[in-house]
Amino acid sequence: MNEHSATAAMPILSVRDLDVDARTPEGRKPVLRNVSFDLAAGETLCIAGESGSGKSVTSLSIMGLLPKASLTVTAGKILLGDRDLTSLSDRAMRAVRGGDIAMIFQEPMTSLNPVISIGTQLTEAIREHQGRDNAGAVA
Structure with missing residues (x-):
């Protein structure tokens, strides 16, 4: 091996x-x-x-x-x-x-904001915890 x-x-x-x-x-x-x-x-x-x-x-x-x-x-x-x-x-x-692990809870309507796009919400943790800009968070 x-x-x-x-x-x-x-x-x-x-x-x-x-x-x-x-x-x-x-x-x-x-x-x-x-x-x-x-x-x-x-x-x-x-x-x-x-x-x-x-x-x-x-x-x-x-x-x-x-x-x-x-x-x-x-x-x-x-x-x-x-x-x-x-x-x-x-x-x-x-x-x-948020930096290493994250969880989307069972009831997404209580965890996710329907007014904000899913992509924005999912990349928010990457931007916050890893200091990346929007393009870096999406990549």
Whole structure:
């Protein structure tokens, strides 16, 4: 195996044995258990399941957007390259969101502005986090 093929096979996102618990008056209750998957560069991953199966909690965990008062990652790793997102401070995670990872939420009408073009909204994060002009953000 040459250096290029070894790099190509390395996942850009790796979720390993992710557990999330809910805080309730009765104590902690499991919400997710042992979620694991890899995403390679150029690959598309679909997370599908029934309502309440953990799709949104998994995605919010990756983005570092779990509501801290009610949900917490209790085990596992979320690796973006070689960085474990579960160990980053809130400030460091804010730099990752939009700059390295982004999420379009399930209800696009509550996430996207219908008056502004989709292209403008999608390139906004690139312009803001990478300091590019419009042409550079589109490229």
